[in-house]
Amino acid sequence: MPLPPDWDVIVVGAGAAGLFAATRAAECGRRTLLLEKNVRPGTKILMSGGTRCNITQNTDSRGIVDAFGPSGRFLYSALARLNPQEVVALFEAEGVPSKIEPTGKIFPVSDRASDVLDALVRRLNRSGCTLALEQPLVDLVRLDDDSFQLITPDQSLHAAKVIVTTGGQSYPGSGTTGDGYQWATKLGHTVIPPRPALTPVTVDAMWVRELQGVTLTDVAVRVIEPPDTESPERQGKQKCLAQRRGSFLFTHFGLSGPVILDVSRVISGHAQPRRLKLECDFLPATSGPELDAHLRNEAATSGKKQLGGVLSHLLPRRLTDTLLALLTLPQDRKLAELSKADRGRLVQSVKGLAIPVTGTRGFKKAEVTAGGISLQEVDSHTMQSRLIPNLFLAGEVLDLDGPIGGYNFQAAFSTGWLAGECV
Numbered sequence: 001m002p003l004p005p006d007w008d009v010i011v012v013g014a015g016a017a018g019l020f021a022a023t024r025a026a027e028c029g030r031r032t033l034l035l036e037k038n039v040r041p042g043t044k045i046l047m048s049g050g051t052r053c054n055i056t057q058n059t060d061s062r063g064i065v066d067a068f069g070p071s072g073r074f075l076y077s078a079l080a081r082l083n084p085q086e087v088v089a090l091f092e093a094e095g096v097p098s099k100i101e102p103t104g105k106i107f108p109v110s111d112r113a114s115d116v117l118d119a120l121v122r123r124l125n126r127s128g129c130t131l132a133l134e135q136p137l138v139d140l141v142r143l144d145d146d147s148f149q150l151i152t153p154d155q156s157l158h159a160a161k162v163i164v165t166t167g168g169q170s171y172p173g174s175g176t177t178g179d180g181y182q183w184a185t186k187l188g189h190t191v192i193p194p195r196p197a198l199t200p201v202t203v204d205a206m207w208v209r210e211l212q213g214v215t216l217t218d219v220a221v222r223v224i225e226p227p228d229t230e231s232p233e234r235q236g237k238q239k240c241l242a243q244r245r246g247s248f249l250f251t252h253f254g255l256s257g258p259v260i261l262d263v264s265r266v267i268s269g270h271a272q273p274r275r276l277k278l279e280c281d282f283l284p285a286t287s288g289p290e291l292d293a294h295l296r297n298e299a300a301t302s303g304k305k306q307l308g309g310v311l312s313h314l315l316p317r318r319l320t321d322t323l324l325a326l327l328t329l330p331q332d333r334k335l336a337e338l339s340k341a342d343r344g345r346l347v348q349s350v351k352g353l354a355i356p357v358t359g360t361r362g363f364k365k366a367e368v369t370a371g372g373i374s375l376q377e378v379d380s381h382t383m384q385s386r387l388i389p390n391l392f393l394a395g396e397v398l399d400l401d402g403p404i405g406g407y408n409f410q411a412a413f414s415t416g417w418l419a420g421e422c423v
């Protein structure tokens with residue numbers, strides 16, 4: 001059955017931001033249509049957090065703003081309308097209680113992303129909003145009276161106001177193919193070049209791939225750009241482009257885990273990613289001198305112990321075997337026979353092993369998109385375009401990307417909610 005052609009508000013994209021925006025607009029009394037290209041809404045919500053959905057972070061508005069870096073200030077007004085505690089309360093009221101994990105990540109108690117999505121769809125249905133599935137928007141046309149014509153493959157619709165919540169272009173298989181950028185560009189907006197963020201990092205070194213499956217819960221990682229021999233002013237200076245600490249995983253293509261995903265945006269955004277290396281401290285809670293002293297003490301008190309055995313009390317055995325092989329130190333070397341120079345090399349490799357990278361797994365495996373519609377051109381108090389009256393933008397389609405930990409959903413929920421209240 002065709003949809004009624006005329007609407008107060010049409011929201012394009014039923015993801016995290018679109019579901020909040022459409023619900024809120026309808027609750028505020030607007031005749032609202034939510035268009036979604038997929039057969040169901042909230043595909044990324046279902047995939048998120050390893051299908052557990054990390055809905056937000058256990059922090060206040062300030063904590064969310066800070067996590068987004070310099071662009072985080074854009075979120076103040078949206079968070080003033082819907083902060084992390086209010087998101088938690090909103091889900092609780094819909095019968096989805098949540099729990100806080102030691103990392104501060106907040107998940108539904110059930111560990112089921114489907115509960116989160118069901119709750120949002122329930123509230124959407126109660127709001128009176130119409131949800132139209134398998135209805136991709138193919139064109140957005142601005143009319144002379146500042147309203148819009150929206151073209152889908154089936155029909156032409158009209159709306160006084162439009163909220164674009166089409167997300168970024170990561171995981172394109174889930175429906176996010178950067179469609180919003182095209183319309184925004186056509187309407188005169190600046191799109192900061194999209195690039196993959198929160199994406200695994202690729203490494204050629206065979207020894208890394210052979211460690212596939214080894215996980216460490218606490219590794220400090222720095223992305224290092226070596227001195228540029230061709231630029232006279234930067235000669236001799238290496239630069240740290242990003243640093244984080246957290247859980248780390250070796251994979252068949254390179255490296256993953258939250259700490260790697262969090263630093264990946266500087267690699268995917270680098271003109272020559274192959275020049276970069278990751279400096280990994282596998283024991284960040286122990287200083288270099290402390291580790292050195294520990295090895296010396298062990299040598300003094302239990303000198304017959306073998307190197308491999310002693311190290312495996314500190315790190316996973318497969319990793320220590322590999323580190324020793326890289327240093328050409330035999331695993332059965334007795335501690336008492338370890339020279340000062342070799343002990344120094346060992347401490348250095350545990351505390352700052354350099355792993356050259358080749359790039360990232362790209363948009364295909366990126367949890368978010370960095371770049372997007374320029375924040376300068378959007379009023380953060382309303383989410384309305386500063387260039388096109390009655391056009392609103394929310395969620396990841398904007399030039400906003402946060403770290404792992406529920407920050408990205410919070411930003412999508414809050415900006416969507418604010419846009420819904422302001423249309």
Ligand SMILES: Cc1cc2nc3c(=O)[nH]c(=O)nc-3n(C[C@H](O)[C@H](O)[C@H](O)COP(=O)(O)OP(=O)(O)OC[C@H]3O[C@@H](n4cnc5c(N)ncnc54)[C@H](O)[C@@H]3O)c2cc1C
Nearest residue numbers: 013015016017037048049054137167175395396406408409
């Ligand atoms: C694997 C994975 C795990 C993640 N886990 C987490 C997590 O645990 N916590 C967290 O905070 N963030 C997580 N994220 C990031 C989070 O999913 C996104 O930041 C968030 O979904 C962005 O919300 P959005 O509404 O802006 O975009 P999306 O949720 O991507 O929604 C955009 C919607 O627009 C639709 N659409 C696109 N083009 C059109 C069109 N032309 N017509 C109609 N509809 C269209 C899409 O189909 C989609 O439904 C994860 C992402 C991925 C990929």
